[in-house]
């Protein structure tokens with residue numbers, strides 16, 4: 001087993017240079033190479049006659065070679081070997097570029113099987129550089145009827161990849177099957193899975209469609225299995241730890257009564273789930289999912305109240321300073337009257353203030369710290385941290401989260417996510433967390449009226465915005481990230497602001513907010529916007545416009561076609577937060593399906609869960625969970641959406657194993673444990 005973790009340099013013919021090229025395909029170890037699966041297959045089984053071939057078609061043909069010639073085309077151009085191939089229905093020209101040595105092998109009278117794209121040229125049908133074998137030759141067996149198509153880079157050729165995979169598989173064939181198998185035997189039998197070796201052989205070099213299907217099934221199962229068991233094993237480990245049990249039900253009840261509104265049933269349920277976790281001896285690991293504006297902060301605050309009630313400290317991390325400051329304000333407003341002291345710790349504090357804050361955290365005079373990354377800085381020591389709240393939507397790395405957790409004695413962890421995903425999927429993707437869902441909006445919210453409009457209707461859109469501005473409302477204009485370049489991004493935003501201020505919106509104050517501003521500048525702009533001194537805020541998405549300005553009722557998203565649905569929904573959530581009707585305009589270039597469909601979904605739906613479900617159907621989870629597609633989540637063959645049935649079975653199987661042996665300590669699970677440890681180590685999760 002272990003040697004599959006060896007670097008691919010252990011293969012004959014792979015040196016440092018090749019290693020670098022393979023790294024670009026994320027192939028580092030022998031196992032990576034074996035699991036570099038074809039992204040599709042060409043069916044080359046049917047052998048056509050020349051007369052049956054259609055122009056532009058890729059097909060297999062069996063031909064006999066007639067006189068040929070080698071020549072150099074156009075002076076120094078590539079060498080050409082041209083020959084005429086015939087069958088009993090006609091003839092065609094076959095050209096090989098830059099392979100003059102082939103004239104030694106392909107001689108008149110040779111019979112060959114080719115596969116290539118057939119076109120019509122001046123001399124009739126022709127094909128260039130087809131794949132071929134010589135019939136009657138010893139290479140005849142290497143013909144692949146179902147031909148794999150691999151993801152490649154320009155530095156790694158199909159031929160090279162196939163050669164290495166073949167070599168590796170050959171080595172494996174010589175080993176005892178049980179040694180190579182990585183799934184527990186009972187699972188293989190119960191699920192009628194084929195063996196790992198066979199699966200890998202067939203996925204790369206399928207002989208028959210059926211074999212391929214069986215191989216795929218096994219590999220999908222295997223991939224899900226290791227993902228699920230690793231995540232669930234991690235969760236089981238957490239449950240073994242000793243946390244800080246917190247009571248606080250009474251205090252939380254009291255807090256809910258001080259709110260100026262009635263908590264929704266959904267909020268109450270989730271708070272109940274959290275309190276249940278906090279009471280336990282094991283630390284909580286819970287994800288709270290809620291649509292934009294569903295009132296997650298209210299829920300987070302309840303947990304903080306419980307932490308303070310137990311005479312311990314809580315920490316809440318936000319991805320940006322603006323958001324940290326906003327949370328700080330909200331928390332101070334609601335919690336200080338209850339005698340809970342709140343501190344703000346961000347990178348932009350003066351060294352003196354920072355030091356003072358750190359001192360207070362250390363002494364424990366601060367109950368709840370809100371901040372950015374600064375909260376996990378080396379110098380921050382807590383007196384007795386029992387609860388950490390982070391924001392999954394902005395993806396603090398797992399490791400950062402860990403660092404913060406390391407600051408207390410196994411503190412409870414609450415992760416807030418505003419990217420709603422279907423519940424079943426959330427259970428899977430966050431297999432290491434319990435999942436709560438706030439599936440109800442506070443009363444009285446009016447859905448944002450959303451309209452997609454092509455660029456040519458842009459002026460009309462801005463006219464409508466003026467109407468709202470004239471009523472005293474405010475607006476956001478969002479411009480998209482360009483090719484992930486912050487500088488270009490910034491230029492586009494600046495141009496847009498100038499253009500709007502200079503022309504269409506010249507009678508209004510148009511402000512600009514972008515990622516390269518200093519915190520002080522950003523804060524000033526946000527304050528001016530909140531105070532109504534700025535009426536229209538042009539912003540890039542680099543800046544998380546996570547601000548609650550209920551008077552802002554209009555949003556224009558420029559080039560909306562470049563955003564994912566989940567992101568559009570997030571952005572739109574910035575409006576519709578007050579009592580007035582809000583409007584969102586999605587300006588876009590001319591678009592085709594499926595983008596058109598995506599924009600339509602935004603017009604029709606206001607439910608984040610429904611939107612993400614649709615996004616999933618249209619684009620697949622890869623896009624939706626972009627950032628989750630790394631390390632252990634990087635699925636190569638399994639698809640959460642397509643293979644839900646297999647996934648459900650895997651979940652059952654994993655549960656059964658861990659129920660019997662939560663720590664995977666039994667002898668029969670030893671090998672499994674080894675593989676999981678290896679995975680956890682490799683992805684440092």
Ligand SMILES: Nc1ncnc2c1ncn2[C@@H]1O[C@H](COP(=O)(O)OP(=O)(O)OP(=O)(O)O)[C@@H](O)[C@H]1O
Pocket residue numbers: 261262263264267290291292293294295296297298418442443546548573574577
């Ligand atoms: N039960 C409720 N009834 C009425 N208003 C509520 C309720 N819960 C929260 N709110 C208010 O709704 C607004 C949005 O709440 P909050 O900021 O907690 O939402 P959120 O889920 O964090 O949203 P987002 O992801 O958009 O930031 C706040 O102004 C909050 O005071």
